[in-house]
Amino acid sequence: MGTTPLIKLVDLEKKYISQNNAVTALSGINLDILKGDIFGIIGMSGAGKSTLVRCINFLEKPTGGTVIIGDKDLSLLNDKELRSVRQEIGMIFQQFNLLMQRNVEDNICFPLEISGMSKSEGRKRASELLELVGLSDKKKSYPSQLSGGQKQRVAIARALATNPDILLCDEATSALDPTTTRSILGLLKDINKKLGITIIIITHEMAVVEEICNQVAIIDKGRLAETGKVEEVFSKPKTDAAKKLVYHSSNAVSEMTGKRCIRIVFDGKSSFEPVIANMVLECRAQVNILFADTRDINGQAFGQMVLQLPEDEIISDKIIHYLKSKNVNVEELVDYVG
Known part of the structure; x- marks a missing residue:
């Protein structure tokens, strides 16, 4: 892990404005995430976690503040430059978001097709990734033939297809049973170790953070309540928001x-x-x-x-x-x- 932040959020703000009112989803978020971190972002439902992760890759454009990835301020990039940065950011979701009409191999090749990689190179890359996630024998299977854990492994392989530097996981284990959750978290930890990829885990479960993360930020009502090393926040929570999460876990x-x-x-x-x-x-x-x-x-x-x-x-x-x-x-x- 380095000392220069790979991701830097400065006074990040997100407001949703309608004709009648304005709702502040995020306010004054300041975070540094180092290269190689497994960084947990945790909060109760409605705290603003998912909005925050979508602001990191500018799927949601912040209404204030700055998102810096590497040496790039995302707010200064045009659409083409922004698409280039997003290729360095993989994302996995709670509901897997696989293409049901494509088999496993074709699901993984899909982002490679978009990036312009040849079909033969794409299939070679898909094979490497299927071996990494332990699904080499499921290459020709369709999502409907897979378990929840297998679907998430395919989603992880697809997210890694373009060799991203960052992997965003938005409630990636919430739809899985405890045993499968542990196996997916073990896989993510292994990927972090082997590839040096920076992983951001969005979750409402303290047990997920304890299992895999080295750093954690607690979001409460759109604000940053507490941040630090997981063992420090877990053993000595300072804020009411942290105490609720730790005790109620x-x-x-x-x-x-x-x-x-x-x-x-x-x-x-x-x-x-x-x-x-x-x-x-x-x-x-x-x-x-x-x-x-x-x-x-x-x-x-x-x-x-x-x-x-x-x-x-x-x-x-x-x-x-x-x-x-x-x-x-x-x-x-x-x-x-x-």
Whole structure:
């Protein structure tokens, strides 16, 4: 990853103006996305995420601010120059958007035909991409013969056909089941590693961001609420918008009970061991687990729990000290946002 932004958004604004009123979809968005990033943009429904991703490639023209890709200010380009820049940007969607009357190979060749590549070269490129996404045996199949995950793999191959520098993913896994989602996210991570392509993930699911992204921006009501490294935003959310997304990602209870409650975050720095059971034995105190969402990834612990602590302050302090000694991030939920 470099230090010079590949994508730079400066004071980005998008308004929709009708005869009777104006609606501001985006306001004051400032973001730097570095080459090689897997960058998550997350927010609740209606927050402005999809509008933002369409502004990045000028499918929606911003009403204010600047989008710079590489050394090009998109607002200064004519239509021909803009089409040239868009060839460097692949895009995949929630509903796949495949051409149902074309087979898999022809779907992937379609953007290459538009760019003027010969038919033989296009088919060669399609074969390479089908191998990359693990669908070499589906070359002559039609979209109606494929599963949702296979359709999205074809869509990814098609998006990569013109060798883009950037891949925009607009809710690309929302229509898929959890197992298929993980396989598609694994494929995107592999593509990022092999090709060095910059990936932008638009999603409303914190679990998707945690799984694949290294940086995240949280959009709330058309504004940038919070941005930073995923592990930092996940473990120590600062804004109400971030807290809602992080806490609700595990169906957290909407109201804390008890005098003191803590949220503990497993961010991969601690081994997956029975931390809570060991804590109960060590501190000789019971806690109430209000919710838990933890998983073991390569022997490391990821996830979060909310615990209600005992009334005794000394024992509660001892529990917090013990957890911190086990490299677990601990946060007291004083201002929990339900």
